[in-house]
Amino acid sequence: MIRYASVNGEIRAPETRLKGLCPGCGNLVTSKCGTIKIHHWAHLRNMDCDPWWEPMTQWHLDWQDYFPKEWREKVFRDEVTGEFHRADIQTPTGITIEFQHSPLSVNELLGRNNFYKKLIWVVNAQNFKNNIRLTTAIPDPRSPIMNPFNFSVSPEGLASFPQYFVKDDLQHGPAVYRKGLSDEQLQAIADCHKSTPETYWLFNWSYKHRAWLNSKAPIFLDFGEDTLYWIRKREQVGTPLTYLQCIEKDDFIKKYAVNEVPGHVNRD
């Protein structure tokens, strides 16, 4: 299912009783403009030339629409193998953004991460929203102030290395373990935290999705709110810290759509 096809050399959205050519495989596609399904172009016999493509959802469409039309459904070809895929968004700075509605296996994710050079994922997390619980807000783990400290979520294994230990204690609230921290350091950490109070989070994920958690390409979870949650890792002594960083959806879009030509008509 594709949104754009070539009609007499022009890339167009589907209109009733129109025929076009698929920009990927070059085969004939026909417009489907019913009342129930999202308007799209279909290959004959409902085949899709891109095995990575998933059925179009409104969520998917809405995300593509935040970016200029010329950036949507860009076809990428591996000149050696001939393999090609349609990227949801390709920015002029060479960043690919994929909007993923269905779960992927670790191998499927790897295949895509290897195919695109600079890939970013936005994952529809609305279906597993209730499996993720933010537990404790933490100071920015990338702040230089935090460099000398290990983030630890469990009191076990506290080594001689200075620890910034946070635990969500239902009775007493979040606690900071003070091992090896001077009053000045604690104050600096508190100030650092105050500047971004609810931006970085420790979290619990029941039935966690390993592909998303371990992806080398950045993953942004979309719970259908104004805020996206970026899954981040901090390399440190011992176990790496996995945490979530809040990004306003508007800021995310602005960041990647920055090269848009002023006055350009964004939507169809």
Ligand SMILES: [Zn+2]
């Ligand atoms: Zn095709």
